[in-house]
Amino acid sequence: xxxxxxxxxxxxxxxxxxxxxxxxxxxxxxxxxxxxxxxxxxxxxxxxxxxxxxxxxxxxxxxxxxxxxxxxxxxxxxxxxxxxxxxxxxxxxxxxxxxxxxxxxxxxxxxxxxxxxxxxxxxxxxxxxxxxxxxxxxxxxxxxxxxxxxxxxxxxxxxxxxxxxxxxxxxxxxxxxxxxxxxxxxxxxxxxxxxxxxxxxxxxxxxxxxxxxxxxxxxxxxxxxxxxxxxxxxxxxxxxxxxxxxxxxxxxxxxxxxxxxxxxxxxxxxxxxxxxxxxxxxxxxxxxxxxxxxxxxxxxx
Amino acid sequence: xxxxxxxxxxxxxxxxxxxxxxxxxxxxxxxxxxxxxxxxxxxxxxxxxxxxxxxxxxxxxxxxxxxxxxxxxxxxxxxxxxxxxxxxxxxxxxxxxxxxxxxxxxxxxxxxxxxxxxxxxxxxxxxxxxxxxxxxxxxxxxxxxxxxxxxxxxxxxxxxxxxxxxxxxxxxxxxxxxxxxxxxxxxxxxxxxxxxxxxxxxxxxxxxxxxxxxxxxxxxxxxxxxxxxxxxxxxxxxxxxxxxxxxxxxxxxxxxxxxxxxxxxxxxxxxxxxxxxxxxxxxxxxxxxxxxxxxxxxxxxxxxxxxxxxxxxxxxxxxxxxxxxxxxxxxxxxxxxxxxxxxxxxxxxxxxxxxxxxxxxxxxxxxxxxxxxxxxxxxxxxxxxxxxxxxxxxxxxxxxxxxxxxxxxxxxxxxxxxx
Numbered sequence: 001x002x003x004x005x006x007x008x009x010x011x012x013x014x015x016x017x018x019x020x021x022x023x024x025x026x027x028x029x030x031x032x033x034x035x036x037x038x039x040x041x042x043x044x045x046x047x048x049x050x051x052x053x054x055x056x057x058x059x060x061x062x063x064x065x066x067x068x069x070x071x072x073x074x075x076x077x078x079x080x081x082x083x084x085x086x087x088x089x090x091x092x093x094x095x096x097x098x099x100x101x102x103x104x105x106x107x108x109x110x111x112x113x114x115x116x117x118x119x120x121x122x123x124x125x126x127x128x129x130x131x132x133x134x135x136x137x138x139x140x141x142x143x144x145x146x147x148x149x150x151x152x153x154x155x156x157x158x159x160x161x162x163x164x165x166x167x168x169x170x171x172x173x174x175x176x177x178x179x180x181x182x183x184x185x186x187x188x189x190x191x192x193x194x195x196x197x198x199x200x201x202x203x204x205x206x207x208x209x210x211x212x213x214x215x216x217x218x219x220x221x222x223x224x225x226x227x228x229x230x231x232x233x234x235x236x237x238x239x240x241x242x243x244x245x246x247x248x249x250x251x252x253x254x255x256x257x258x259x260x261x262x263x264x265x266x267x268x269x270x271x272x273x274x275x276x277x278x279x280x281x282x283x284x285x286x287x288x289x290x291x292x293x294x295x296x297x298x299x300x301x
Numbered sequence: 302x303x304x305x306x307x308x309x310x311x312x313x314x315x316x317x318x319x320x321x322x323x324x325x326x327x328x329x330x331x332x333x334x335x336x337x338x339x340x341x342x343x344x345x346x347x348x349x350x351x352x353x354x355x356x357x358x359x360x361x362x363x364x365x366x367x368x369x370x371x372x373x374x375x376x377x378x379x380x381x382x383x384x385x386x387x388x389x390x391x392x393x394x395x396x397x398x399x400x401x402x403x404x405x406x407x408x409x410x411x412x413x414x415x416x417x418x419x420x421x422x423x424x425x426x427x428x429x430x431x432x433x434x435x436x437x438x439x440x441x442x443x444x445x446x447x448x449x450x451x452x453x454x455x456x457x458x459x460x461x462x463x464x465x466x467x468x469x470x471x472x473x474x475x476x477x478x479x480x481x482x483x484x485x486x487x488x489x490x491x492x493x494x495x496x497x498x499x500x501x502x503x504x505x506x507x508x509x510x511x512x513x514x515x516x517x518x519x520x521x522x523x524x525x526x527x528x529x530x531x532x533x534x535x536x537x538x539x540x541x542x543x544x545x546x547x548x549x550x551x552x553x554x555x556x557x558x559x560x561x562x563x564x565x566x567x568x569x570x571x572x573x574x575x576x577x578x579x580x581x582x583x584x585x586x587x588x589x590x591x592x593x594x595x596x597x598x599x600x601x602x603x604x605x606x607x608x609x610x611x612x613x614x615x616x617x618x619x620x621x622x623x624x625x626x627x628x629x630x631x632x633x634x635x636x637x638x639x640x641x642x643x644x645x646x647x648x649x650x651x652x653x654x655x656x657x658x659x660x661x662x663x664x665x666x667x668x669x670x671x672x673x674x675x676x677x678x679x680x681x682x683x684x685x686x687x688x689x690x691x692x693x694x695x696x697x698x699x700x701x702x703x704x705x706x707x708x709x710x711x712x713x714x715x716x717x718x719x720x
Contacts, residue, residue: 051384051385051387051388052387052388052408052409053408071713071717132549132550132552135549136549136550137546137547137549138546138549138565139549155547155549155702157549157550157551157552158547158548158549158550158551158698158699158701158702159702159704160699160704163550240552241552242550242552243550243551243552244550244551244552244553244554244694244695245551245695246550246551246552246694246695246696246698246699247551247695247696247698247699247702247704247705248695248696248698248699248705249695252695260691263381263384263385264381264687264688264691265688265691266384266405268388
C-alpha cells in the first residue's frame with residue numbers, strides 16, 4: 001500500500017503535465033481572445049481613447065460623463081430596463097404556457113413545437129423585414145384594419161410609445177420557441193411517481209400545474225429566466241434594425257448606445273465605460289436572482 | 302518539470318508569433334510584403350463591384366509591375382469597417398472617401414502635396430471646377446474625386462401628368478414646388494417623399510435658406526434662423542401641408558428614395574449619382590429630373606463627390622499614388638462616364654456621360670446637369686459633422702410625425718456637437 005502512493009503521485013504528475021499540454025492551446029486562446037480584450041477594455045474605459053490619434057488618461061471621467069453629461073445614456077438605460085421588464089416575464093410566461101399546452105395529449109405537438117421554434121433559427125434580419133412589412137403604415141396590419149374596420153392604426157415604429165412595445169412583441173415572437181423547448185424537455189422529465197402520488201391525492205387541472213408541475217420544473221424556469229434576462233439586457237439587433245433606435249432615442253438600448261459611441265462617434269473609451277456599466281448591471285441582477293432562488297427553486301437532492 | 306515549462310512557454314510563444322504573423326499578413330498597412338496595393342471602396346451591389354473591378358483592371362494594365370487587390374463593403378458598413386481598420390493600423394493604401402464623411406477620417410489619410418499629384422500623374426487642372434475641393438478639409442487635400450455630384454429633384458412624370466400637376470423644370474421656384482407637390486397628392490399617392498439621409502433631407506433646406514448648416518470655417522450653425530425656418534418648412538411638408546407620407550421607422554434610411562422608386566410619391570430629392578437608375582426604373586414609370594427649386598431667384602446646391610486617398614500608414618506610398626493616378630486617369634474616368642455610372646470628376650470625360658444616356662433623356666439630363674452644377678458650393682463640414690447626422694436622423698422621424706419640432710432637434714444637435 002505504501003509503495004503504491006509514490007507511484008500514484010508520479011502518475012498524477014505525468015497526467016497533470018499531459019493535461020496541461022492538451023489545455024495549452026485553449027488557454028492561449030482564452031488569454032488572447034478573452035482575458036486580454038477584457039483587461040484592455042477596463043484600461044480603455046479610463047482613457048479618452050479615440051479610434052485613432054492621441055490617447056489620454058482621464059481616470060473615471062468617462063463614467064462621470066456618462067452619468068452626468070451624456071444626453072442619450074439615461075434614456076438608453078431606461079429603454080433597456082423597460083425592454084427587460086416587459087420582455088422577460090412575457091417570454092418566460094408565454095413559453096411556459098406553450099410548453100404546458102403542447103402536452104402529450106396534443107396531436108402533432110412535434111410539428112407545433114417546430115413551428116414555434118422556427119423564428120429562433122431564422123436570421124433576425126429576415127424576421128425584422130417581415131415585421132416591418134406588417135407594421136408600417138402601408139403594411140398588412142394597417143391595410144387590413146382600414147379596409148375591414150375603417151380604422152387607421154398608429155404608425156407603430158415611428159411612435160415613441162408604440163415603437164418599444166413593437167420591439168418587445170417582435171422579440172417575444174422571435175425568442176419564445178427557445179424557452180418553450182427548454183420547458184418541454186423539463187416537463188418530459190417529470191418523475192411519474194410524484195405525478196401519480198399527486199393524482200392519488202386528488203390534484204388535477206390548474207392546481208396540479210401550479211402546485212406540482214411548476215415547482216418541479218423550477219430549476220428549468222430559473223435557468224431560462226437568468227439567460228433571458230441576460231439576453232434582454234444585451235438587446236441590440238431588434239431595435240437597431242426595426243426602429244433604428246428611434247424615433248429620437250425612444251428605443252435605443254444600452255448596447256446600441258455603446259455601439260454608436262464606439263463605431264459611429266469613435267469614442268472607444270466612453271463606449272468601454274458604458275460596456276462595463278452594462279456588465280456590472282448584469283452581474284448584480286444575476287447575483288440577486290441567484291440569491292432569491294432559494295425561495296422558489298426546488299432541487300431534488 | 303523544467304523541460305515541460307520551457308515547452309509550454311515555447312508553445313505559447315509559437316502560437317503568439319503565428320497569430321501576430323497572421324495579423325501582419327492581412328496587410329497591416331494595406332500593402333502586403335509582396336507589394337500588393339489594396340484598394341478599399343464601398344460597393345452596394347454586384348453591378349457596383351463589377352464597375353470597380355473594371356477600373357482596377359485599367360489600373361492594373363497601366364501598372365503591370367504592381368499587384369492590385371480590391372476590397373469592398375456596402376456603404377453602411379464601409380465606414381464602420383474603415384474605423385476599425387484605422388484603429389488597428391490596417392487601413393488599405395488606397396481608400397475610398399466621400400465628401401460628407403471626410404472630416405471624421407482625416408487622421409487616417411496622408412496629405413496630398415503637389416509632388417504627390419505629380420507622382421500620380423495628375424494635375425488639379427484635370428478636374429472640373431470645384432472638384433478638387435471635394436476631398437479637402439480646412440484647405441488640406443486628402444484625396445481626389447472620381448465623380449462630382451449634386452442633388453436634384455426627381456419626378457414621376459406619369460403621376461404628375463395624371464394629377465394635372467405642373468412639371469418641374471430648370472428655373473422653378475419653391476412656390477412651384479409646393480404647388481406641384483399639392484396637386485400631385487391624390488389617390489393615396491403623395492406629392493413628395495421626405496428624405497432621411499443627410500444630403501437627401503438637407504438639400505431643400507439649404508437651397509431655400511441659401512446657406513449651409515456649417516459655416517465656411519467649419520463652425521456648426523444649425524440654429525441659424527434662416528436654416529431653422531427652411532428646415533421647419535421641410536418638416537411641415539409632412540406634418541402641416543400633408544403632401545408627403547410620414548416615415549415608417551428611423552431605420553428606413555432610404556425612405557424618400559424608396560417611396561419615389563416604388564411609385565408611392567411623385568417627387569423626391571436624390572443625388573445625380575442615381576440619375577441613370579431612376580430613368581430606367583424597375584417600376585416602369587416615366588422619370589424626369591430638375592435642379593433644386595430657387596427662393597427669390599437664388600438656389601444654393603452643394604457639390605459633392607467621392608474619390609480616393611492614400612492612407613497615412615501606407616508603406617508603398619509611391620506605388621499607391623500610381624494606382625490612385627490610374628484610378629483617376631482619363632481611361633478610368635472615360636469608363637465611368639461612358640457606363641453612365643456617375644458624372645466624372647475629370648472635365649474632359651464629362652461629355653461622355655451624356656452620350657451614355659438613352660437618347661430620349663439625353664437633352665433633359667444635359668440641360669438639368671448643366672443648370673444644377675452652375676450654382677454649387679463645396680460642402681462645409683464641422684469636426685463633429687458625422688455625429689450630427691447620426692443624431693439627427695432618428696429624430697427626424699419624430700419631426701415628420703409632428704411629435705417634435707425641427708427647431709428643437711436642431712438646437713439640441715447644435716448644443717451637443719458645436720466645436
